[in-house]
C-alpha cells in the first residue's frame with residue numbers, strides 16, 4: 420500500500436535561552452499513523468507539538484503540513500481543517516452547555532457567533548448529538564460543562580474533534596489528569612475515532628504502556644533529539660530502559 424506523507428519535520432530547531440529544546444529534528448509521518456511521543460521530562464515533546472500547532476515558532480527548520488509549509492497557511496480556518504489540538508486542559512468553556520463546546524469545533528469554519536448560536540441550525544445540532552453519542556455522553560448534552568468529571572470533559576473534547584474533523588490530531592498528554600480506568604477508556608475511544616475517520620494522531624505520553632497499547636509508532640525524544648523512532652512492535656524493554664535511565668546511573672555501582 421502506498422503511504423502518503425501528511426507531515427514532515429524538516430530540521431526543526433528550537434532553543435530557549437541556552438537550553439536546546441529541539442535539535443534539528445527531521446522525520447516523516449504518514450497518513451493514518453498513530454504516533455506516540457515519549458521520553459523523559461524536558462526531552463522536548465511539548466515543544467515539538469507546539470511547533471506543529473504554530474504555538475511556538477522554531478528558530479530554524481519547518482513543518483510541511485499536508486504538502487504545504489505550515490507558515491504558508493494564510494488563514495486559521497484552512498489550518499484548522501488540517502490540524503486539531505487536544506490540550507491537557509481541554510480548552511473547554513466551563514460555563515457553556517456541553518453541546519455548545521462540541522459545536523465550538525466548527526468555530527474555525529463558522530466564527531464564534533454562529534458557533535454559539537448553532538443550536539438554531541438543526542443539521543449542525545444533529546452532527547453534535549451524533550458526536551456526543553459516539554463518546555457516550557448524549558445524556559449530558561445540556562449540562563454545564565464544568566459540572567462534568569475530568570474524564571467526561573476529555574470525552575467532550577473528543578466529540579468536538581469529531582465535528583472539527585481535522586486530518587491531523589495533536590494531543591499533549593491527553594490522559595495525564597485521569598485515573599487509569601478513565602485514561603484507558605478515553606484512549607480507546609480516541610484511538611478508534613482516529614482510525615474510523617482516517618485521521619493521523621500524534622500524542623505525547625508519559626505512559627509507555629499506553630503508547631504500546633494504542634499507538635502504531637513510537638518516537639522517543641531524549642535531550643532534544645530523537646533517541647529512537649520505531650514501529651511499536653519493535654520497541655524493546657532495553658530501549659525503554661536506556662531512554663529513561665538517569666544520567667550517571669548506568670548500573671555499574
Ligand SMILES: Nc1ncnc2c1ncn2[C@@H]1O[C@H](COP(=O)(O)OP(=O)(O)OP(=O)(O)O)[C@@H](O)[C@H]1O
Nearest residue numbers: 435438439440458459460461462463464465466467
Ligand atoms: N517557554 C519556555 N521557556 C524556557 N524554557 C522552555 C520553555 N518551554 C520549554 N522549555 C524548556 O525546553 C525543554 C523542553 O521542554 P518540553 O516542555 O518540550 O519537554 P517535555 O518533553 O514536554 O517535558 P514534560 O514531559 O515534562 O512535559 C525543557 O528543558 C524546558 O525547560
